[in-house]
Amino acid sequence: MKKSVFLGTLSLTALAAGFASAATLDDVKARGTLNCGVSTGVNGFSAPDSNGVWQGFDVAICRAVAAAVLGDPMKVNFITTTGQTRFSALASGEIDILARNTTWTFSRDADLKFTFAGVNYYDGQGFMVNKALGVSSAKELDGATVCIQTGTTTELNLADYFKANNMKYEPVPIETNAEAQQQYLAGACDVYTTDASGLAATRATFADAENHIVLPEIISKEPLGPLVRQGDEQWSDIARWTLNALIAAEEYGVTSANIEELAKSTENPEIKRLLGTEGELGKMLGLDNDWAVRAIKAGGNYGEIFASNIGEATPIGLARGLNAQWTQGGLLYAPPFR
Amino acid sequence: MATMPDVRKDGFRLSMLIYDTRYRSITLQVIFLGIFVIAAWWLIHNTVENLRALGKDFSFGFLTVRSGYDINQRLIEYSSDSTHARAFLVGLLNTLLVAFLACISATVVGVLAGVLRLSKNWLVARLMTVYVEAFRNIPLLIWILLIFAIMTESMPAPSAFRGENATSSMMLFDSIAVTNRGVYVPEPLFSRSLGNLDLGIFLVSLDLLAIVAVILGSVLANRKLLKTAERIQNDTGVRPVTWWKSILIFLAPLVVLKFALGFHLGLPELRGFNFADGTFLRNSLIALWFALTVYTGAFIAETVRAGIMAVSHGQTEAAAALGLRPGRIMSLVVLPQALRVIIPPMISQYLNITKNTSLALAVGYMDIRSTLGGITINQTGRELEGMLLMMLTYLVISLLISMAMNVYNASVKLKER
Numbered sequence: 001m002k003k004s005v006f007l008g009t010l011s012l013t014a015l016a017a018g019f020a021s022a023a024t025l026d027d028v029k030a031r032g033t034l035n036c037g038v039s040t041g042v043n044g045f046s047a048p049d050s051n052g053v054w055q056g057f058d059v060a061i062c063r064a065v066a067a068a069v070l071g072d073p074m075k076v077n078f079i080t081t082t083g084q085t086r087f088s089a090l091a092s093g094e095i096d097i098l099a100r101n102t103t104w105t106f107s108r109d110a111d112l113k114f115t116f117a118g119v120n121y122y123d124g125q126g127f128m129v130n131k132a133l134g135v136s137s138a139k140e141l142d143g144a145t146v147c148i149q150t151g152t153t154t155e156l157n158l159a160d161y162f163k164a165n166n167m168k169y170e171p172v173p174i175e176t177n178a179e180a181q182q183q184y185l186a187g188a189c190d191v192y193t194t195d196a197s198g199l200a201a202t203r204a205t206f207a208d209a210e211n212h213i214v215l216p217e218i219i220s221k222e223p224l225g226p227l228v229r230q231g232d233e234q235w236s237d238i239a240r241w242t243l244n245a246l247i248a249a250e251e252y253g254v255t256s257a258n259i260e261e262l263a264k265s266t267e268n269p270e271i272k273r274l275l276g277t278e279g280e281l282g283k284m285l286g287l288d289n290d291w292a293v294r295a296i297k298a299g300g301n302y303g304e305i306f307a308s309n310i311g312e313a314t315p316i317g318l319a320r321g322l323n324a325q326w327t328q329g330g331l332l333y334a335p336p337f338r
Numbered sequence: 339m340a341t342m343p344d345v346r347k348d349g350f351r352l353s354m355l356i357y358d359t360r361y362r363s364i365t366l367q368v369i370f371l372g373i374f375v376i377a378a379w380w381l382i383h384n385t386v387e388n389l390r391a392l393g394k395d396f397s398f399g400f401l402t403v404r405s406g407y408d409i410n411q412r413l414i415e416y417s418s419d420s421t422h423a424r425a426f427l428v429g430l431l432n433t434l435l436v437a438f439l440a441c442i443s444a445t446v447v448g449v450l451a452g453v454l455r456l457s458k459n460w461l462v463a464r465l466m467t468v469y470v471e472a473f474r475n476i477p478l479l480i481w482i483l484l485i486f487a488i489m490t491e492s493m494p495a496p497s498a499f500r501g502e503n504a505t506s507s508m509m510l511f512d513s514i515a516v517t518n519r520g521v522y523v524p525e526p527l528f529s530r531s532l533g534n535l536d537l538g539i540f541l542v543s544l545d546l547l548a549i550v551a552v553i554l555g556s557v558l559a560n561r562k563l564l565k566t567a568e569r570i571q572n573d574t575g576v577r578p579v580t581w582w583k584s585i586l587i588f589l590a591p592l593v594v595l596k597f598a599l600g601f602h603l604g605l606p607e608l609r610g611f612n613f614a615d616g617t618f619l620r621n622s623l624i625a626l627w628f629a630l631t632v633y634t635g636a637f638i639a640e641t642v643r644a645g646i647m648a649v650s651h652g653q654t655e656a657a658a659a660l661g662l663r664p665g666r667i668m669s670l671v672v673l674p675q676a677l678r679v680i681i682p683p684m685i686s687q688y689l690n691i692t693k694n695t696s697l698a699l700a701v702g703y704m705d706i707r708s709t710l711g712g713i714t715i716n717q718t719g720r721e722l723e724g725m726l727l728m729m730l731t732y733l734v735i736s737l738l739i740s741m742a743m744n745v746y747n748a749s750v751k752l753k754e755r
Contacts, residue, residue, distance in 0.1 A: 084716050091392065091721075112719035113393050132497075133611075143610035145519055150702070151716035156406045159418035170519075170612065171410050173702040173713075187495035188518050188621070190611050231393065 024096055024228070024235035025286055028069055033077045036062035037095035040080045040176045044201045044309050044316040045101055054078045057309040058099040061120060061226050064295040065097060065242050068287060073298035082175050083151035087112055090229060097239055099226040101195060103153045113230040117239035120225050120302075122322040122331050124218035125157050126196035128203060131211050133190060138217035142167040147180045147189035154194050157220040177202060195222050197310065197318055204315040238285050245292040248274055248334040249301035251325050256300040259293060274337045281337060302332065389722070398727070400718040401426065407713050409704045411620055414540035422714045427539070429709030430731060436623060436705065437692040437735075440630035444691060445684075447631055448638025453668075455643050466639065473636035479697055481633055486625035486701045493518040496612050508606075515606050515613050520620040522606035522613040529600030545599055552595050556588045563587065622703035626695065634691050638684065645680035646672060677750045685743040689736050696732075706731060 028034055038046035038058055046056040054076075063073035081089050081100060090098045091113070101123070102108075104116040127146075129135050138161070148155055150173040162169050172189050174180045181202055184192040192199065199214050206212060226243065228236045249255070252271050254262055263275045272278035276289030285291065299305050306323065310316045324330025355365045389396060401423040408418050413431045416424055455466035473481070494506035496517050508515045515522040532544035563583055571577040595601075606616025649672050657671040698705040699712065706728060715724040 084712055087716065087719060088721055091719075107717075107719075141611075143612055143614070145612060150708070150713055155408075155713065156418075156717070159406060159408045162408075163418060169408075171408050172519075173410075173704065173708065175699070175702070183490065186490050186518060187497075188490045229392075231391075 024232045025069065025238065028096055032070065033075045034062060034066040034070065034097070035077050035079055035095045036066075037079050037081045037086055037089050037098040037100055038062070039100045040082060040178065042101065042177050042198055042201050043205050044314060045197070046078075046099070055309070057121065057305060058101060058226075060299040060305040060309065061099045061243065061246075062097065063298045064246060065226075065239060067294040067298035068242050068245075068291040069238065071294060073294075083149050084175070087114070090114065090227065093229070096235070097226055097228050101198065101224045102227060103195075104223045104225050104227075105153060108227075114227045115230045115236040116225050116227045117236060118225050118243045119223040119331075120243060121197060121223075123195040123197050123222040123224050125154050125193060125220040125222055126199050126218055127215040128184070128192045128199045128212055129190060129215060130187075131213055135215070138215045138219065139165060139167075141169065141191060143169070144190040145170040145172060145188070146191045146193055147172045147174055147183050148193055149174055149177065149180060152194070153220070153222065158193055161219045181205070195224065197224075197316075200318055201310065201316050204317070234286050238287065241285060242292075242295050244334040245274060245295055245337075246302040246305065247325075247332050248337060249292075249296045250303040250332075251327065251334065254296060254301055255304060256297050259296055263293060270337060279338075385722070394719075396723065397720075398723055400714070400720050400723070403718070405714065406717065409709060411623065411704055422710075422718065425714060426706065426710040426727070429704060429706035432703065432709075433692075433695050433698075433705040433707075434735070436626050436630070436698070436703065437695050439627050440634065440691045440695070441688050443627070443631040444634040444638055444687070447635030448687075449642050451635060451639035452642025453646070455639060456646060469632075470636045470639050473632050474640070478629060478633045478694055479700055481629040482625050482697055482700055485628050486621055489520075489621045489625060490518050495519075496608060499608050499613075513603070513605050515608075515616075517613070518621070519612070520618055520622075521624060522616045522618055524603035524605050525615065525617040527602055527604045529602065531599065548595060548599070549592075552591045553588075556591055559587050560584050620703070622698065622701040625701050626698050626703050630691055630694060634687055634694075637690075638687055641680055641683045641687065642676070644683075645676035645678075648679045649675045674750070678752060681743065681747040681750060685740055685747070688739050688743065692735055692739060693732060 036059075038054065038056075041047040042056070044056055046054060046058045049055045059076075059078070062076045062078070066076045067073040079089065079095050081095070081098070086098055086100055086102065087108075089095050097117075098114075099120075101121065103123075104119060108114055109116060127138050127141065129141075135141065141162075146158065146169050148158055148171055155171075155173075158169070158171070172183065174183060177194070177198065180192055180194070183189055185206070192202070194202075196214060196218060203209050203212050203214070226239055228239050230236075248270075249259075252268065252274070254271060254274070259275070262271060263277055266272060266275075266277075269278060273281055275293050276282050276291070280289065282289035282291045300308070303325075306320065307313060310318045312319060320328070320330060322331050324332065326333040355361050386396075402421050404418075405420055405422045405425045406418050407425070409416055409425060409428050411432055412428045413435065414424075414428060416428045451466050451469055454462050455470065457463045457466075493516055496515075496519065498506040499508065499515065499517075513524050528545050532548060534541035535544050535547070563580055567578050567580050604615045606613040606618075608614075653671055653675065654667055657667040662670065695705055696707040696711075699707055702708070710724055710731075711728045715721050718724075
């Protein structure tokens with residue numbers, strides 16, 4: 001009897017040891033789809049369209065990574081996460097990459113054990129109010145009721161801002177953007193605060209968008225970007241350089257339209273290395289040499305993705321601002337491909 | 339074993355562990371204990387290993403760190419400079435508050451509905467049947483969301499109360515304002531307040547303590563009065579009139595205390611974006627409280643009905659034959675016996691209410707699940723520690739409720755001598 005119990009213990013130990021996780025890249029390839037964590041629906045950033053296909057600025061990052069790794073931008077399994085569930089989902093391995101307008105902060109990087117692949121949108125926290133309130137500055141919001149998505153950096157910024165300006169407020173914690181929108185429109189809160197891009201995206205869906213204004217104060221730095229688990233350097237490199245490839249492509253004038261032609265004809269060695277016609281950059285990531293070509297073809301370069309999802313021609317109508325290339329006075333700056 | 343004559347001398351063989359009924363049960367228990375220990379060990383081992391693989395340690399140190407977030411409903415002093423531990427405490431008090439309110443109101447609603455469902459009035463009995471069946475067969479979460487949505491969507495915004503031609507007005511002599519953010523009611527104020535008692539962790543209002551002490555004193559005095567009345571009744575057969583003495587015992591000390599403390603009401607008043615002063619009952623609290631009340635009330639109604647029906651009809655008839663009036667029959671004969679059946683399932687209902695308060699999340703009520711289990715976990719990334727602490731907290735609360743109710747149950751159950 002004792003012997004068999006002992007053997008059972010041994011076999012169970014062996015089972016437990018076998019649980020040590022394999023590399024994310026191998027997991028994704030074996031699975032054939034990329035599990036990508038997105039928001040529960042922020043128009044322009046990540047929301048399903050009328051055909052149920054996910055579209056948006058954050059979604060495009062997932063599609064580019066899927067194209068680079070799996071060769072098909074549609075092989076993405078989108079998993080919706082709220083502000084509260086997103087980090088647990090990533091840490092537990094439920095998702096491979098989180099592209100959900102998440103702010104890059106010190107503690108998320110160092111303490112929560114994540115690696116940010118870079119910044120795909122430089123944002124800041126703003127306030128939206130109904131024009132009927134007659135408020136023109138955030139400094140006039142003393143005593144206001146503020147709708148806020150719980151579990152976000154905005155929650156902490158808000159507390160700091162009102163404290164620094166010696167104002168009081170009544171926070172109404174809310175789980176998702178859709179709920180916040182409903183509460184705000186019902187007048188259950190005077191102010192809705194989140195990242196300025198999110199405010200613009202939310203306002204664009206209002207029937208009476210012209211009656212709402214985003215106040216001029218931007219009270220925080222919110223560098224938003226995709227993130228992965230810490231400890232798998234190969235996978236974080238893939239995410240980081242896929243994003244960089246999209247940014248670099250815009251800088252070098254590589255678009256989804258001219259990429260085939262450029263790949264054959266270009267004499268620019270930087271573009272050649274990016275598109276894999278020269279050098280072995282793809283191999284270094286554990287991918288093939290066409291990875292960047294596929295990533296860029298998935299939704300275009302950074303500029304194209306921006307313009308088609310949240311740019312000035314869309315209902316959301318965001319200007320490039322800080323998110324222009326460094327050559328255009330913005331902050332986008334991809335390290336060299338060599 | 340030596341006392342058993344039929345045991346053979348040649349002793350113990352290994353196969354007897356399975357084929358001998360004397361040993362088999364022990365063998366099986368040992369096997370299952372072994373499996374259980376291995377499973378538990380594997381679970382813990384796996385967790386520790388995976389935490390190490392993620393580079394995370396296991397520590398409750400985050401509780402002493404500045405929280406950085408604000409909480410709208412706080413029963414004790416709290417700001418974004420307070421620690422996560424204090425945020426946890428604020429959440430805990432909010433949980434206990436709504437659980438306490440809901441337990442009381444659900445009991446009142448449940449007992450009323452349960453008794454009325456047995457009413458001889460056809461309409462009343464049927465109405466109560468509809469209430470019970472409608473509320474206990476629809477998930478609690480939906481009731482919470484529905485009440486919250488009704489409050490938010492159909493009530494006027496505070497701005498509707500403003501200006502010359504306001505579209506809404508306050509009720510009851512301008513003392514209560516019902517808005518889409520919640521209900522503002524007058525708050526009790528004391529011009530000659532006794533101040534606060536500093537317990538180290540939080541302040542306790544001495545005024546509140548004084549009121550509780552006076553009411554407690556009145557209850558004790560009233561009990562003594564009733565005991566005396568009972569003794570006189572037993573001795574002489576005539577029960578002295580006590581009702582006006584009872585009223586006096588309850589009212590007089592409170593009136594004296596009211597003047598001693600300088601009690602007055604602070605009315606809510608529209609200032610800036612919202613009403614100021616007064617006590618603010620947020621929509622989230624109202625929705626949660628109301629939904630828990632009507633939902634659990636439906637279950638309690640059934641428990642009460644079962645308890646009353648469990649008392650043999652002969653008891654009622656016997657009491658009637660002795661000349662007791664229906665009200666007396668209920669309070670002296672039926673209910674004391676019914677309570678024995680009612681109390682045990684009632685414990686479960688109170689536990690359900692306490693645990694169901696964690697649905698507060700759906701409407702943004704800042705209970706322990708929203709503070710510790712929500713924002714704190716999210717800002718610090720301590721899921722495991724936070725969840726364990728939260729589970730432990732609910733466990734302790736539930737066990738305390740269980741204990742208190744079991745003590746009460748022991749006091750009303752049939753005394754067998």
